[in-house]
Amino acid sequence: MFEPTEDKNVRIIVPGGCFNKETEVRFKVDKDLANRTKANKELNNIKIATSLHGIEFNDENLEKVQMEIYPDLHKIKSGSLHQKTIEKCKNKLVTDISVLKIAARLHKNGKITDDVLEEIKIQNSEGKKARRLLEEFKDCDMDQFSAMTDALEKENQGHLAQYLKKTMSEMKEEEANMGCDFVGEIDNLQLQVVSSCKNGDWKVMEKKALEDFPDGVVISLPAKGATFDVMGLIVPKDMDNSTICRIADLLYRQSYSINARLIVRQSDEEPTHGFVRCVESNLCQTASDEMKKQGFKKGPPHYSPEFGICDGEEIFITIAGNLTLDSDHKLLRLKFYLNIDSARSTFKVEVYNKKAQSGDKDFSGELKYSVGEKEQSPPRSGTIVLHVPKDEEHHRYAPLTLEVPLKVSAKYLAWRIPTSDKLKIDDFLRSLAGTNSEFRKLNQRAVKEAATGTEREMCEIFVMNWASHRPKSENKVQIISSLLRSLSPELAKEFDQFMKPFSQANGILSNNGIEELGKQIHTKWEILASNLGIDPTDIDAIKIDFHDDVRRAVRMLDQWRLSNSAIERGTNVLSYLTKCMENSKCSQQVLKMIKAQR
Structure with missing residues (x-):
């Protein structure tokens, strides 16, 4: 049996075999709940029946633990002011x-008998001894009240005597002005005991009356709890349990809440390595300076908003986002203790999809935090944006490709000419260059820039480099078409037919065209992407980069129209797109748009 010295109105009764080993129990008691309810208008109809009790065992309890509670009910319907004073002061006494x-x-x-004195002595706790003594004063008159205050003064407990006298004076004034507020005089109030286990949700507990003290109750703290918080509230009978628990949570946070902030920093040498700390608000600058000394100088410039913990x-x-924890466990847990620097952890992130965020300077993601497993509202939850710089190889084109007709023509010619017996690739490229010296220069550059060194890749690079040296006002696609007509009219006709959907004027695969297609495809974009053979990692990248299905559809079409899959369909590219759209259950409107240009 345990009885906290700070408040002897509770007792903890532990059954034998409840713990695997010898275990300590720690209590924390907050007696100031009543003052907090008075200061909060939301709690005007709530009265406090007990202190807020925190119980912590060193070891996990294997069985239920009984907790006896002697609430402060002020349960007197009538009687003298002396009686009511003793009743109101009972828990402190x-x-x-x-x-x-x-x-x-x-x-x-001569104020108590021999038998009563013996009964007091045989009680098995200080709290029970005191309650037995005060039972003799439940019908207290002026003479008994004076005897009690006199005994307190003579036994060096004058502070309690003064407390009794002051309380009686205040009650006399309150009754004169407002009437009595004792619980027993209001029939629609009741006692409820609420408890939280392991800092979890608050629950209204089942309770039973104690036989020897009818106003007392006993509750069972669940097995495998180890840490508990308990308080007694006097609430309206029609108040539902969820409201009672919300009020308990509010009172608890007012009692123990500490203002804190989250600090996140990244290594200056390796930005994927991070360091996160939760510290009291007044220690943020000191903690940040310490993190810098340890090499974590980069990262989010601001602390999190202040929150209570x-x-x-x-x-x-x-x-979340395009970053993820580089660990088998995708969750960090920081446990906060006042005056102990325990809420800290290093971590490493990795980029989820390196094809995503192609138009951004950095890869980015969000560090999401919440105080407790249950979802919290801000500021006890929030996000902090993290950035990881890209390597040069991951800096790519803007989300919507520019100069599409030229790029498509280069890709098409690089694929089609080598597979055709109508024209040799060398003859085409020499004619395009115009002079032998220009041909040699462009060819050498293509060889140097080609990653794979294939003829197809070098041909594409050759055409693009040729175009980059031509005046901006020139229509390069028209020049290529004219050249092909002089070299192979049949191939030129095929080239013109292939290029028609990519025409900047009204081509369905031009930038304007895919913008209109995206509006019609909308939610079917992902199914269509799969049917078109787009890589799943590219689909994931699009999901990360865009949050609107229309923009996702446009981005997907932009990628596909420049892919080898689209290019190698040749003049059948629109027929293939139509078939994939039909298989994806796209609307008739979008199918009509495609068929109009076939």
Whole structure:
């Protein structure tokens, strides 16, 4: 059996075999709940029946633990002011009174009998001794009240005597002005005991009355809890459990909440390595300076917004967006303790999809945090943006490709001419260059820039480099078409037919065309992307980069129209697109748009 010295109005009764080993129990008691309810208008119809009790065992309890609670009910419907004063002060007296000395003094003065004194002595806790003594004063008159205050003063507990006198004076004034607020005089109020296990959700507990003290109750704290918080509230009978628990949570946070912030920094040498700390708000600058000295100088420039956190609460952290934790466990947990620098962790992130965020300077993601497993509202939850610089190879074109007709023509010629017996690739490229020296220069550059060194890749690079040296006002595609007509009219006709959908004027695969297609494809974009053979990693990248299905559809079509899959369909490219759209259950409107240009 345990009884906290700070408040003897509760007892913890632990059954045998409840723990695997010898275990300590720690109590924390907050007696100031009543003052907090008075200061909060939302709690005007709530009265406090107990202190807020925190119980922590060193080891996990294997069985249920009984908790006896003697609430402050002020349960007197009528009676003298002396009676009501003793009743109202009972819980403080139980905790602070030197019960055996006061009982002996009262016995000596003839205010309690021999039998009562013996009954007091045989009680098995200080709290129960005090409650037995105060039972003799439940019908207290002026003479008994004076005897009690006199005994307190003579046994060096004058502060309790003054407390009784002051309370009686205040109650006399309150009753004169407002009437009595004792619980028993209001029939629609009831006692509810609420508890939280392991800093989890608050629950209204089942309770039973104690036989020897009818106003007392006993509750069962669940097995495998280890840490508990308990309080008693006097609430309206029609108040639902969820509201009671919300009020309990509010009171708890007002009692133990500490203002804190989250600090996130990244290594200056390796930005994928991060360091996160939760510290009291007034220690942020010191903590940030310490992190810099340890090599974590980069990262988000600002701390998180200030939030309240209680001693022992956990912060749950995940990484979302295009970054993810480089670990088998995708969750960080920081446990916060006041005056202990425990809420800290290093971590490593990796880029989820390097094809995503192609138009951005950096890869980015969000560090998401929440105080407790249950979803919280801001500021006890929030996000902090992290950035990871890209390597040069990941800096790519803007989301919508420019100069599409030229790029498509270069890709098409690089694929089609080598597979045709109508024209040799060397003859075409020499004619395009115009002079032998220009041909040699462009050819050498193509050889140098080609990653794979294939004839197809070098031909594409050759055409693009040729175009880059021509005046901007020239229509390069028209020049290529004219050249082909002089070299191979049949191939030129095929080239013109292939290029028609990519025409800047009204081509369905031009930038304007795919913008209109995207509006019609809308939610079917992902199915269509799969049917067109687009790589799943590219599909994921599009999901990350864009949050609107129309923009996703446009981006997908932009990628596909320049892919080898589209180019190698040749003049059948629109027929293939139509078939894939039909298989994707796209609308008739979008199918009509395609068929109009076939």
